[in-house]
Amino acid sequence: MSHPYYDPTVHGDVLSRLNLYRFIREHLYHGGAGEGYYLEFGVFNGDSMWEAYQSLRGLVSHYVGFDSFEGLPELSQADQAAKDLQPFWDAGTVKGDTRDRVYEGLVARGIPRDRLTLVEGFYEASLPATPPDFFEGKGPCHVCLVDCDLYSSSKQVFEFVEPHLTTGTWLLLDDYWCYRGSGKHGQQRAFREWLEGSDRITVQEWGNFRGWGKAFLVDEV
Secondary structure: OOOOOOOHHHHOOOOOHHHHHHHHHHHHHHOOOOOEEEEEEOOOOOHHHHHHHHHHEOOEEEEEEEEOOOOOOOOOHHHHHOHHHOOOOOOOOOOOOOHHHHHHHHHHHOOOHHHEEEEEOOHHHHOOOOOHHHHOOOOOEEEEEEOOOOHHHHHHHHHHHHHHOOOOOEEEEOOOOOHHHOOOOHHHHHHHHHHHHOOOEEEEEEEEEOOOEEEEEEEEO
């Protein structure tokens, strides 16, 4: 059976990620924000990174992406328990191109080499290995896209990214409504647990994008 395909950028019936980035640009610009950096977790083939560059260049000093470039990791016990709600996700699925090919492809499309960093590896290894001073001199984090699919991966990212978030950071959760919208699993569960345990971060809901993402604005306590 064939399925209908909707291009929200054209039809406008669903807010696309690209149009969300365009709104964010206006929000940052008219808010007087200087240059800051863009963080992405789950780069895949670089489409979202390219969309961010198209809309945010001039306001972003550096584009930083983290991805295993090997697809999803082995499912944790919590993710395995929810597999009936998201049956197509397993170890090695959602695998795109290699890190080098994605990097060179983004450079070929226009992102300057000195403004692009792609970090390869599963989060449990790559995030702790990131030098704390790497982000110094790059301004505040303007946008953080978390496209991690799994509860376990999202949990690792939220713990890593909290020190980078400040009032006015756009936190985009690409998989918020996955697991058929259940708040007991996946990114929703990781997000709720992280917020409940944080003593410095709160968020305001902004709205939904694509078919399964939700955007928030960060506010420091």
